[in-house]
Amino acid sequence: MEHNRTAYVILGMLSIEPSKSGYNIRKAIESSVGYFWSESYGQIYPTLKRLAAKGLIAPSQSNSAPKQRRQEYSLTEAGHACLQEWLALPFQNDPPRNEFLLKLFFGREAAPSVSIAHIRELQKRNRHMLASLEELDALAHAHPSQNPHLPYWMLTLSLGTALTRSALVWGESALEQLTALDAAAPANPQPAESSAAQEKP
Amino acid sequence: MEHNRTAYVILGMLSIEPSKSGYNIRKAIESSVGYFWSESYGQIYPTLKRLAAKGLIAPSQSNSAPKQRRQEYSLTEAGHACLQEWLALPFQNDPPRNEFLLKLFFGREAAPSVSIAHIRELQKRNRHMLASLEELDALAHAHPSQNPHLPYWMLTLSLGTALTRSALVWGESALEQLTALDAAAPANPQPAESSAAQEKP
DNA sequence: CGTGGCATGTAAACGGTTACATGATTTA
DNA sequence: TAAATCATGTAACCGTTTACATGCCACG
Numbered sequence: 083m084e085h086n087r088t089a090y091v092i093l094g095m096l097s098i099e100p101s102k103s104g105y106n107i108r109k110a111i112e113s114s115v116g117y118f119w120s121e122s123y124g125q126i127y128p129t130l131k132r133l134a135a136k137g138l139i140a141p142s143q144s145n146s147a148p149k150q151r152r153q154e155y156s157l158t159e160a161g162h163a164c165l166q167e168w169l170a171l172p173f174q175n176d177p178p179r180n181e182f183l184l185k186l187f188f189g190r191e192a193a194p195s196v197s198i199a200h201i202r203e204l205q206k207r208n209r210h211m212l213a214s215l216e217e218l219d220a221l222a223h224a225h226p227s228q229n230p231h232l233p234y235w236m237l238t239l240s241l242g243t244a245l246t247r248s249a250l251v252w253g254e255s256a257l258e259q260l261t262a263l264d265a266a267a268p269a270n271p272q273p274a275e276s277s278a279a280q281e282k283p
Numbered sequence: 284m285e286h287n288r289t290a291y292v293i294l295g296m297l298s299i300e301p302s303k304s305g306y307n308i309r310k311a312i313e314s315s316v317g318y319f320w321s322e323s324y325g326q327i328y329p330t331l332k333r334l335a336a337k338g339l340i341a342p343s344q345s346n347s348a349p350k351q352r353r354q355e356y357s358l359t360e361a362g363h364a365c366l367q368e369w370l371a372l373p374f375q376n377d378p379p380r381n382e383f384l385l386k387l388f389f390g391r392e393a394a395p396s397v398s399i400a401h402i403r404e405l406q407k408r409n410r411h412m413l414a415s416l417e418e419l420d421a422l423a424h425a426h427p428s429q430n431p432h433l434p435y436w437m438l439t440l441s442l443g444t445a446l447t448r449s450a451l452v453w454g455e456s457a458l459e460q461l462t463a464l465d466a467a468a469p470a471n472p473q474p475a476e477s478s479a480a481q482e483k484p
Numbered sequence: 485c486g487t488g489g490c491a492t493g494t495a496a497a498c499g500g501t502t503a504c505a506t507g508a509t510t511t512a
Numbered sequence: 513t514a515a516a517t518c519a520t521g522t523a524a525c526c527g528t529t530t531a532c533a534t535g536c537c538a539c540g
Binding site (some may be wrong): 352477 | 528
């Protein structure tokens with residue numbers, strides 16, 4: 083219990099919409115901060131218990147619609163203060179992990195076609211990503227709202243679209259360079275995979 | 284032992300420079316793929332043992348300079364085949380974790396100055412990042428080489444610079460928007476932090 | 485009524501970092 | 513010789529995912 087950001091995401095979600103259940107929080111995370119954060123039930127439920135034990139959140143009745151027997155929670159004063167305290171702390175750079183770049187870096191160990199295929203796949207994923215982000219943006223513009231959170235949400239959105247667009251531009255150029263490389267070096271480095279590649283680490 | 288990419292990074296590093304020790308591999312990772320991947324000794328040394336037991340790498344004498352008693356390894360045929368097999372597999376998107384964006388998303392729970400400070404800090408880190416990447420680029424151009432890995436390495440480098448530049452541009456615009464927001468809403472949402480914020484989750 | 489999805493939970497496994505221990509080698 | 517650094521290793525801890533168990537509710 084030291085560097086546990088799960089707790090803060092939960093607090094943050096409850097600060098936006100008071101009284102949510104664990105299931106609900108997970109859904110909300112997926113559909114909002116899902117582009118840059120994720121949490122699993124295995125983290126959420128135990129953390130909810132812990133937060134409640136510490137008095138940072140409190141169980142609240144699902145008065146609105148008692149459809150399912152589910153436990154909802156809402157932020158306490160202490161919880162809100164705790165969230166604000168964390169927000170003011172400097173953010174940390176999470177350890178970098180990008181398997182795409184890793185494979186591209188080792189690309190010369192395989193045929194150029196392998197790297198080309200990876201980049202094509204990246205382009206595909208990024209086009210989908212961009213479409214989702216632009217849809218969100220259009221949605222926000224179509225339903226103008228005074229939601230005070232919105233300026234902040236739009237900022238995260240605009241960074242996402244900027245980075246995705248940038249990656250797409252890079253992808254086109256990278257594809258050109260790699261196809262040129264492929265043409266220039268017919269019998270390139272490693273011809274193909276030997277038939278005896280059974281072992282996995 | 285299922286989705287353990289540590290093994291593949293080691294194989295990849297050994298494919299670039301044969302015969303390296305654990306310590307050496309770690310250093311090489313830091314100074315090359317360090318911008319998008321990291322490994323700790325606690326992962327590297329046990330993995331080296333496992334790879335050797337599987338015959339994917341083999342101990343080799345530090346014939347070059349027997350300065351220190353350190354165990355060097357080099358790729359076997361099987362190891363090379365295993366690396367190539369992995370390279371051809373589709374890459375996976377690692378779970379997104381960006382604490383900066385998370386804090387920005389919840390920014391309205393704090394004073395705008397908090398988010399402004401975070402963005403300023405991000406700009407600072409990105410400027411340093413860009414300087415490092417441009418230095419690498421200049422280095423590559425100053426010492427032209429026929430290293431066959433270089434085209435791939437430069438591709439990872441150019442994506443890094445493109446994304447960083449994009450983030451820097453976004454940062455400037457975000458700072459403008461937030462300062463405007465700050466001015467427009469004098470007594471904004473949450474005034475400040477209550478003095479009773481002792482509890483940490 | 486029964487099937488399928490909703491909702492909560494938990495145990496186990498895993499990947500990864502941290503901290504520490506230890507010896508060997510260089511350098512001052 | 514002493515101190516600093518190189519180099520290897522390991523145990524403990526932590527965060528996280530996965531898989532599974534379970535009961536409730538809606539719907540056909």
